[in-house]
Amino acid sequence: MRTAKYLAATALAVTGLGASGAAAEDLTLCWAAWDPANALVELSKEFEAESGHSMNFEFVPWPNFADRMLNELNSGGKLCDLLIGDSQWIGGGAESGHYVKLNDFFDAEGISMDDFAPATVYAYSTWPKGTPNYYALPAMGDANGWFYRKDWFSDPEIRADFMAQTGRELGEPKTQLELLEIAQFFQGREIDGNTVYGAAIFTERGSEGITMGVTGALYPWGFKYENTPGSYDMEGAVNSPEAIEALEFYKEFYQTATPPGYTNSYMGESLDAFKSGQVAMAMNWFAFFPGLYADPNTGGDKIDFFVNPPQNNEGSTLGGQGISVVAYSDKQDAALEYIKWFAQPSIQQKWWDLGGYSAHNAVLNDPGFKDSAPFAGDFLEAMANVQDFWQEPAYAELLLAMQKRLHDYIVADQGTAKEALDKLVEDWTEVFEDEGKL
Amino acid sequence: MPSNPIDSAARATPEPVARKIRGLSDRAIAWLFVAPTIFLLLAINIFPLIWTIRLSFTNFRANRPNREVEWVGLRNYERILTDSDIWLTMQATAHFLFWTIFFQVLIGFTLAWLINRKFRGNDLWTTIIVLPMMLSPAVVGNFWTFLYQPQIGLFNYVVSFFTGVDPSSFEMLGSVTLAPWSIVIVDTWMWTPFVMLICLAGLRSIPDYIYEAAEIDRASKLRQFFTITLPMVLPFLMLAVLFRGIENFKMFDLVVQLTGGGPGSITEVTSINLKREAFEKWRTGYASAYAIILFVTVFGLASIYVKALNKVKQR
Structure with missing residues (x-):
């Protein structure tokens, strides 16, 4: 009888251990240092309480994020167990073996990619693109959008002035050209005794800024990277007449509707320009919108949001990231536990409530989602028409080439739009030749 | 009479070590002292330089260690100079x-x-x-x-x-x-x-x-x-x-x-x-x-x- 009791107790202990998972681990999650990262710290406290694992965070400012993390991956570093890496890294992460392939894990745990927004699965999780090979779980949906000074837009004097000047009502722009027109209207205007400017756009040279800004114009004009997807046939697509027109548009925008000295500006500068009351409108990632809305000086009633306006078609630049398990981590089991926990609809709902952008259908398709925040509807609209940059393993080379050609043309005022795009085709062709893809 | 520092050092040296040193030529002792510096110089400066010269004739990428490295001759130099x-x-x-x-x-x-x-x-x-x-x-x-x-x-x-x-x-x-x-x-x-x-x-x-x-x-x-x-x-x-x-x-x-x-x-x-x-x-x-x-x-x-x-x- 005593033996049977011992056996039963042992069995209970074993099953108990099994239920609580592996031994408690110290997990490190790496991401960029920005508002949603703080929300994730809050959210992860629940995981710590449930699992017994403790979470550490390594957040790197955006301008250094790619450098720092890609060096870490390339050197086989063990700093990160989990990495919320940029969408463009997925090709390199998969082909170089930096990320753990998650298919078997998803199958075993019943995590279905059908439960997430298709655009985010395609962009953040799959490699080769669109195939059911998953290297990340969509973690943070994001796109480039716009926000503006609602109080200025509703000022009767300004509205009358705009009507007199343009013959139409001042409101959220319906096209890219309207956007420019509004920005030019505000440029140099005196409001409350201060000189204000049209809009803050991305012009940063060092990392990805100007490319992310310009693609916000290229995509609505119908820009395509290839004539046929997967063919790397870029001549006539990258330097199409529509692309040239879009590039000229962005240069005109930069030259006629941005604050002085706005030559190397990205997310931080855009937020500063808006919060300091310097600009009427600004582009930035949806990730920042909760923080902007909560700002005591320029948020609340003074701000509103709109999706990147269409021109020839709808189109927004994709941001956002998926969460991956780093292949060099010694704590992969615990890291996978985190992903399993994070994928739950209830956690995804809390993620959205805290200021993160869930990509889970249970959250996005909820009838109350659109009204849950002033920018929620715009977010859904943007995510329906997003386009991303190359996600090739050689993406860094492709990106740097584009940064150079765009900055040379737009900010340094060298050459024509066609020359810039022709050179870009040459640069990209050289990269793909080196890669053995052409 | 006060002893000079060399005498003091010689007296302080244990006899077995002193015997060994006495068996070495001045030139050998000089090499003994210079060797660590030369080793460091070779390891930190000369070897990386030679390695860099070797890499400059290849298409090696440090972020793709698994990719096959090809010998490209002077192509890199030609591309840079043109x-x-x-x-x-x-x-x-x-x-x-x-x-x-x-x-x-x-x-x-x-x-x-x-x-x-x-x-x-x-x-x-x-x-x-x-x-x-x-x-x-x-x-x-x-x-x-x-x-x-x-x-x-x-x-x-x-x-x-x-x-x-x-x-x-x-x-x-x-x-x-x-x-x-x-x-x-x-x-x-x-x-x-x-x-x-x-x-x-x-x-x-x-x-x-x-x-x-x-x-x-x-x-x-x-x-x-x-x-x-x-x-x-x-x-x-x-x-x-x-x-x-x-x-x-x-x-x-x-x-x-x-x-x-x-x-x-x-x-x-x-x-x-x-x-x-x-x-x-x-x-x-x-x-x-x-x-x-x-x-x-x-x-x-x-x-x-x-x-x-x-x-x-x-x-």
């Missing part, structure tokens, strides 16, 4: 190098000449002048970006005060014509004191009696300057130019902080370009060839310069 963008970065470097050295020598020597005169507060002024070079380049770059800010920057307001132009009408860091000069100004502000200190050492090494002899010979001040001061300070000045030349050829941090190589690629000096090739694009083989070309250039120019410096010193 790439018009790289020649533009060379031009940007040459512009930066020439004008920073020109202004630093001119202003540095003038300051040293003035400080060398005996006046009240001489030491205080010397301390104040050398302050900029004690700061970190990252800090200097950061606060000069604020000074250059067209709307709130002090620099633009000072220029506006003297010229009457609208302070927000020009952008030091954003303008294609002004950006190369903006980095020259900051580097000159920061490193002129270094040149001044070296020149000051040269000026103070000239014995007074030479000037007294010149006075007796009724040489004018101008003649004294050109026949005594300048020739005797010249080796110091040339040394300062060599130091600043080598430093500015590899200038990175200050330019990254100020312009990031922009607008466009106007201020993209070779070190920034090389860093992008090596650690952002990860074209390791290509970047190795680029580094070798730069190394040969600097080494060649420095060798010619050092020979000229030795000739000047021998005069």
Whole structure:
């Protein structure tokens, strides 16, 4: 009888251990240092309480994020167990073996990619693109959008002035050209005794800024990277007449509707320009919108949001990231536990409530989602028409080439739009030749 | 009788060790002492150099260690030397190098000449002048970006005060014509004191009696300057130019902080370009060839310069 009791107790202990998972681990999650990262710290406290694992965070400012993390991956570093890496890294992460392939894990745990927004699965999780090979779980949906000074837009004097000047009502722009027109209207205007400017756009040279800004114009004009997807046939697509027109548009925008000295500006500068009351409108990632809305000086009633306006078609630049398990981590089991926990609809709902952008259908398709925040509807609209940059393993080379050609043309005022795009085709062709893809 | 330190050391050496050392020749002992340094030199400098030369003939990428490495011969060198963008970065470097050295020598020597005169507060002024070079380049770059800010920057307001132009009408860091000069100004502000200190050492090494002899010979001040001061300070000045030349050829941090190589690629000096090739694009083989070309250039120019410096010193 005593033996049977011992056996039963042992069995209970074993099953108990099994239920609580592996031994408690110290997990490190790496991401960029920005508002949603703080929300994730809050959210992860629940995981710590449930699992017994403790979470550490390594957040790197955006301008250094790619450098720092890609060096870490390339050197086989063990700093990160989990990495919320940029969408463009997925090709390199998969082909170089930096990320753990998650298919078997998803199958075993019943995590279905059908439960997430298709655009985010395609962009953040799959490699080769669109195939059911998953290297990340969509973690943070994001796109480039716009926000503006609602109080200025509703000022009767300004509205009358705009009507007199343009013959139409001042409101959220319906096209890219309207956007420019509004920005030019505000440029140099005196409001409350201060000189204000049209809009803050991305012009940063060092990392990805100007490319992310310009693609916000290229995509609505119908820009395509290839004539046929997967063919790397870029001549006539990258330097199409529509692309040239879009590039000229962005240069005109930069030259006629941005604050002085706005030559190397990205997310931080855009937020500063808006919060300091310097600009009427600004582009930035949806990730920042909760923080902007909560700002005591320029948020609340003074701000509103709109999706990147269409021109020839709808189109927004994709941001956002998926969460991956780093292949060099010694704590992969615990890291996978985190992903399993994070994928739950209830956690995804809390993620959205805290200021993160869930990509889970249970959250996005909820009838109350659109009204849950002033920018929620715009977010859904943007995510329906997003386009991303190359996600090739050689993406860094492709990106740097584009940064150079765009900055040379737009900010340094060298050459024509066609020359810039022709050179870009040459640069990209050289990269793909080196890669053995052409 | 007090023993000298060598005797003390010999007495302190344990007998077995002393016996072993006594069995070695002077030459062997010399090698024994030099060997660790030579080993370190080989491991840290020579081996990486040889390895870099080897990599420069391949298409190796450090971020794709699993990819097959191909021997590409001189293709990397050919691509670099025929790439018009790289020649533009060379031009940007040459512009930066020439004008920073020109202004630093001119202003540095003038300051040293003035400080060398005996006046009240001489030491205080010397301390104040050398302050900029004690700061970190990252800090200097950061606060000069604020000074250059067209709307709130002090620099633009000072220029506006003297010229009457609208302070927000020009952008030091954003303008294609002004950006190369903006980095020259900051580097000159920061490193002129270094040149001044070296020149000051040269000026103070000239014995007074030479000037007294010149006075007796009724040489004018101008003649004294050109026949005594300048020739005797010249080796110091040339040394300062060599130091600043080598430093500015590899200038990175200050330019990254100020312009990031922009607008466009106007201020993209070779070190920034090389860093992008090596650690952002990860074209390791290509970047190795680029580094070798730069190394040969600097080494060649420095060798010619050092020979000229030795000739000047021998005069």
